[in-house]
Amino acid sequence: MANNTEENTQLASRYIDLLENILEPFVDRSIRMAELVEILAIINSTLEPNKLLWLIMKSAKSVMKSEASSLMILDKDTGDLIISIPTGPVSAELSGLRIPPGKGISGWVAKHEIPVAVPDVSADPRFYGDVDKASGFKTRSIICVPMKNPNGEIIGVLQAINKLDGTPFTNEDISLFSAFADQAAIALENARLHAEELEKQRLEQELTLARQIQQKFxxxxxxxxxxxxxxxxxxxxxxxxxxxxxxxxxxxxxxxxxxxxxxxxxxxxxxxxxxxxxxxxxxxxxxxxxxxxxxxxxxxxxxxxxxxxxxxxxxxxxxxxxxxxxxxxxxxxxxxxxxxxxxxxxxxxxxxxxxxxxxxxxxxxxxxxxxxxxxxxxxxxxxxxxxxxxxxxxxxxxxxxxxxxxxxxxxxxxxxxxxxxxxxxxxxxxxxxxxxxxxxxxx
Missing domain, CATH: 3.60.40.10 (PPM-type phosphatase domain)
Known part of the structure; x- marks a missing residue:
């Protein structure tokens, strides 16, 4: 009887382990999705452009559990990608750095408007090593996704670098990061429109005052x-x-x-x-x-x-x-x-x-x-x-x-x-x- 009880206990333990292994990805995904929803709520409540950029970068790093992240804004006149408020150990060295059109993995993503996850950048000919040279940072793996405004126009790219646990970025990471980037792009567009409206109101007030002054002449x-x-x-x-x-x-x-x-x-x-x-x-x-x-x-x-x-x-x-x-x-x-x-x-x-x-x-x-x-x-x-x-x-x-x-x-x-x-x-x-x-x- 005792042997049967021990066997049943071992069987139950193996069943629980198996169930945990099966459910772990779903539980992990649910947790990450819940975190994403919470983060996006914070981002969408912010209309101040610089604060919003900082929140997006901080959140990107958190969502992807990465060592660093960067948002690159597309300069429509030159085609360059401009690194805006990066996060990570060498963020100060990278802020404002320009990446020429089509250069690097980020340039490729901006050109083709396709997200990518690169497990080993040293084996990828698209990798643009000049950024690491400029910063002294060591990039091992990258996930990079395009950012588009509500009209479907590319406005930049979002990328995360080096997972904290050392594992490569996955297709599931691409799906999650793309969803985050889509919402971040909408938040940026809303902030831009809000800033334009504030500027319009300011100019209208100045012009009204100027006209009142002029009429006194x-x-x-x-x-x-x-x-x-x-x-x-x-x-x-x-x-x-x-x-x-x-x-x-x-x-x-x-x-x-x-x-x-x-x-x-x-x-x-x-x-x-x-x-x-x-x-x-x-x-x-x-x-x-x-x-x-x-x-x-x-x-x-x-x-x-x-x-x-x-x-x-x-x-x-x-x-x-x-x-x-x-x-x-x-x-x-x-x-x-x-x-x-x-x-x-x-x-x-x-x-x-x-x-x-x-x-x-x-x-x-x-x-x-x-x-x-x-x-x-x-x-x-x-x-x-x-x-x-x-x-x-x-x-x-x-x-x-x-x-x-x-x-x-x-x-x-x-x-x-x-x-x-x-x-x-x-x-x-x-x-x-x-x-x-x-x-x-x-x-």
């Missing part, structure tokens, strides 16, 4: 002058524009009127516009002539303006009592002067070249009388260059016709009508240039 209200109506508008093509207009009282009987157009759009153009405004107002306060004022501004801008920028300017002084204007047109669109009584029209072009092109340029002055019934229009080329859906420009003649046909209106109503006609003509076509206009109407 524009006149709040046109000056009230007996017998003369004056009005102006500026509609930026973007949040912040490069057009400029201003009304500047000069003593009791004169009014400085100016329209400027800086090449380009956005904050750089707006900053240059603010510089122009400050310079022009400073010179006007010094009581220079119209041509001298423009010349002094030209020389100042010549020293400061970037080479790729240009600036046009129409500056005139309205003599309120004498009813005439003295002007300089520095490369700007011509001022349009129309007399509703005798139908005479003139194009004010006297002046010179663009502001800031040549130092000490000899700008010339023009002078025109403003008789009763005269309408004087200044505008930027955004008004005439506005396009309709057929890609046809609004054009100067259409603009002048509106002045002729509506010269009975005061300055404010005339400008409002012209802008309305430009909007109707554009018919929803996106505005690509700032639109600025000033009108002066003599009763």
């Amino acid at each position: 524009w006149p709040d209200e046109p000056p009230a002058i007996e017998g003369i109506s004056v009005s102006g508008i500026s509609i930026p093509a973007r949040e912040v524009g490069g057009d400029y207009y201003d009304f500047i009282p000069i003593g009791q009987n004169q009014l400085g009127i100016t329209v400027g157009d800086i090449s380009g759009k956005g904050v750089p153009a707006a900053l240059l516009m603010a510089t122009l405004r400050a310079m022009l107002r400073t010179q006007i306060e010094n009581h220079h002539s119209v041509s001298d004022t423009v010349s002094l501004v030209n020389n100042a801008i010549f020293r400061d303006i970037p080479d790729e920028k240009y600036l046009t300017l129409f500056y005139c002084v309205l003599d309120i009592k004498a009813r005439h204007i003295t002007y300089v047109n520095a490369g700007h669109t011509p001022g349009f002067l129309y007399n509703m009584h005798n139908k005479e029209e003139k194009y004010l072009e006297i002046g010179g070249t663009l502001v800031g092109f040549f130092e000490d340029f000899p700008f010339q002055e023009g002078r025109e009388s403003l008789d009763s019934g005269c309408v004087f229009l200044l505008y930027s080329d955004g008004a005439t260059d506005a396009l309709n859906p057929e890609d046809e420009g609004f054009g100067a003649e259409r603009l002048y016709s509106l002045v002729r046909e509506n010269c009975h209106l005061n300055a404010k109503d005339l400008i409002s009508l012209i802008y309305q006609k430009i909007v109707e003509f554009s018919n929803g076509t996106q505005q690509f240039d700032d639109i600025t206009m000033i009108a002066v109407k003599i009763d």
